[in-house]
Amino acid sequence: MAKKTRSLTRRAFLVASAAVAGGVAFGYYKYRETPANPLHAGPGEVVFNPWVIVRTDGVTVITPRAEMGQGVQTTLAALVAEEMDLDWSQVRAEHGPAAAAYMNLAVAKAGLPFADYHDSTMKRVAEEAMGVVGKFAAVQATGGSTSMIDGYTRMRMAGAAARAVLLKAAANRLKQNVIGLRTEKGAVIAPDGQTIAYADLAETAAQIAPPARPRLKNPRDWRLLGKPLPRLDMVAKVTGTAPFGIDTRLPGMLFATVKANPRLGGTMQSYDATAARAMPGVKGVFDIGNAIAVVATNTWAAFQAAEQVQVTWGPAPYPATTEGIFAEIARAFDRPANSTLRDDGDVVKALAGATVLRADYHVPYLAHATMEPMNAAALLKDGRLTVWAPNQAPTVIRDKCAAALGLSAEKVEVHTPFLGGGFGRRAEFDYAVQAAMVAKAMPGTPILLTWRREEDMGHDFYRPGALARMEGAVTKDGPVALKAAVAAPSVYASQARRVLGLAPPGPDKILVEGLFDQPYGIPNYRVQGHVSDVAVPVGSWRSVGNSHNAFFHESFMDELAHAATLDPLEMRLWLMKGQSPRAVKVLEAAAQMSNWGSPLPKDHARGVAFCWSFGTPTAEVLEISQTATGIRLEKMWIAQDVGLALDPDTIEAQAISGAIYGLSAAMMGEITFADGAVEQQNFYDYDALRMQQTPVFDVKILQSLDHPTGVGEPATPPAAPALANAIFALTGKRLRSLPLNKQVTFAG
C-alpha cells in the first residue's frame, strides 16, 4: 500500500460530492461546506468522490481508517462495494492521504458524559453539536471503536452516489431510462442483456452531479454485508508481503533509532556521542530535543551505537517510584470530585445504618506493547516532508510534523501503511515527529526510524494506574446502594494537552466510563471521578476507562452478590430488568451458552462479568481449573450485541482478541517505576498470554439495532473481572488488585 501509494498528481479530477460529505442538514455555512476531495487520479483511474476510484480492472475504495488488525479496511470497503454491486474480487482498499474529508465524527461524540444505554434528548442534542465540532476540528482518527459507527452511512452513500452516476451515464449512452437498468459485478446491465463495465462509463459518469440523497439498498438485499468476507489484507499478511510502517524501504534509505529520556517528560542535559560516532556504519548522531537520534547503514548498527551514547538526563516531573505515584493518585480522593455522572436516590442515607461492604481496588499502569515497535519513515526534500507512519490519527501527524519543522501543513504528506497493532498507542504522534526531525537533520536522505523494544516499553503513553473505593449495601433481594469513587490521572487531559495544547475543563467521562453508565437499577447509586495530576504520560489503551472501571464495578458486584447470597449472574439480570432489554438478552445468552449453574468438574469454577462499552453490551463467563502447576483458563463464553453485524467473522475475531488482551493484562500486565523510569524492558518482564495459556472461546453475536455499534474494544473490559470472580469461586480469595499473578499462580 504505502510503497505503491499513488502519485495522484497527473490529473486533478475534482467532483463535488456534497451528498456524501455533507450528510446532516445543519444551519452553519462552514459546516455545510464540502471538504475538498484530496484524491487525484492516476493513469487508468477515475475519481468519483473521496472514497471511490474506478480503475480499468475494478474499484479502489479509500478506507481512511488505520488497519491495525481489526479488519476495518475490509468492512469499510464492503460498505461501498455493496452499494456499487461490485464483485468482491474487483475490490481493493487503500488508506489514502490525511485529509479533512476523512474526519471521524463519531469519535468526538463518544466523549460525551452520557450513559449510552439510555437515550435522552440532552444526549442527542449534545451529540449533534459534537458532530459539528468534530467537523470543524476535522480530526481523522481511528479509535473508540467508532469506525463503523462513523462510516456506516457515509461509505454506503459514497458507493450509492457513484452507482447512481454510473447508471445515469449508461442510460445516456443507451438512450434509455435508468429505471430499466440494473447493476451487477461492476457493470451496468440493460434489459436486453447488454453489459457495460463501470470502467467504460467512468470518464463520463464522474462528470455527472450525484443525486443529493442517493438511495441506499435495503439491508434485506445485501449480498456482501452481514456475511463473513475474506479480508482484503489476508493474503499479504500470510506471505510476508504486507507493508507495515517498519517495512518502508526507499532508495538510499538510512536506518535510525532514538534514545529518549527514560524519565518521561524530563529534559536532556548533555550527551557525549564520541564513541557512538566512531562505530562502523554510523552516519550521524543528532540532538532532537529530549532525545538523541543515531543514523546508520542498518538498524542494528543504529541500535548498537545508541547504547554507546552517554547522556545526562534531567529528573522526571512526577514521583520517582511506583509507591510515590500511587500515593499521589490516592490524594486525589481528598480533593473535590471532578464528576458525579451518576447520583440516583440518596446513597448516603441508604448506606447509613445498613450492612455495608467496603473495598478498595487497585490497578497498575499498563503498556500497549504492540507487536510492531514504534517506527516511522521520513524524507525532507525540496522543502516538502513525506512521512510514512503506521498511525491512528494522520491529520494530527501531519500538523505536528509540520509544526516541528516549521512547515505549513500543505507541505507535509502522510502515508499510513499497515499498523502492527495499535490499541490506542498509535493515536499519538511522538515517533513520527522524531522521524521528521531526523529527516530534517539529513535533508534529501530517506530515513526509517525504529525504536528498540526497550525504548517502546519505556516510552509509552500508558494506561494510567487507578484506585477505587467501593461501598455498597445489600438486602436479601440484592444491592440497595452502591457508591463508587475512582481516582486516576486523566487520559483525556493528557491527550488534549498534547494535541491541542490545553485541557478543556468539565467532567472527564473517560475516567468514569464503565462505572457510571452501566444498566443496573440500583436505587441508590453514585459514581464519582477524582482526577490526579501525576504527570506520567497516559493515553488510550484498548477500552480506555472501561479497562479499569469494569474490574472495579464487576468485581464489587460479585462481592455484593455473595454478601446477599445471590447467584452473581441472576442478581445482575434482576438489576438490569427494566433498564435495558439489550443488556438482559446479552447476559441471558451468556448464561444459556455456558449452561450457567450446571454442575462443574472437581477443581473447576466460573466467574461472570458484564460491561456496556462503545455502544455494545458484552457479557463474559470464564471457566478455570486448579491444576498441579497452577490455575488454568479452560473456556470463555462471550455474548455481545453489536447492533448490526456487518461481518460476523471479523466481529468474532475482535471479541476473542479483546478478551485475550484483557486477560493478559489482568494476569501479568504491570508497569512499575524506579528512579523515575519504567522498570520493564521487553517481553521477558512484560509478557502476555501465549498459545498454551489461552482458553477455548465460544462467541455469540446478537443484533438488535439498525446500525452497528463498536466491536474493537468492548470484549476487553469484562475479561479481568470475569477472571477475578472465577478465582474467588475457585479459591475463596477475593483479589482486588491487578495483576493477579502476584497473588496466585497460573499454569505456564
Next chain:
Amino acid sequence: MQITVNGQSHEVSTDPQTPLLWVLRDELGLTGTKYGCGVGQCGACTVHLNGQPVRSCSVSLGDVGGGSITTIEGIGTPEKLAVIQQAWIDHQVAQCGYCQSGQIMSAAALLAGTTTPGDADIDAAMGGNLCRCGTYPRIRAAILDAAKRLHQGG
C-alpha cells in the same frame, strides 16, 4: 561473505556480529521477517536454518556460515501459496498480521516434523511466538487443518 536465503546466494559485507534478522531486513530487503523484541522472546523473527526454526534476532551472520536459510518469502508467494498459508487464509487467522510470518515459520517447522500434531505439540512448538492480537485459537485450527491437508490427503 556468502549466505544462502530461499535457495539464492547473496554476497554480504555486513559485520559478522550482526544478527541475521537485520541482514535479511535491511541489507537484503526481505522485510517479511519481523523485529519484535530482539532477544528471542517473541518469535516474530523466526526463520528456518537448515530446516530448523531459529530466532533470527539471536543468530549472528557469522554463525549462519554456509547454512541454508528459509524465510516467509521462501515458503510461498501470493501467486503460489503454500498449503499452510492457504490454511491460514481459510481460517482468516491474521489480524494486524505482524506476528504471522513468525507464526507460520514455527508452524511449518512443526508440520515438517510431525504428521499429526496434537494440542500439546502445538503448545510446545508455538509457545515462543507471541501474538498481541490474540489470534491463537485460529492459529491452532489452521495448523490442525494444514496437517490434515498435508499428511492425510484431506
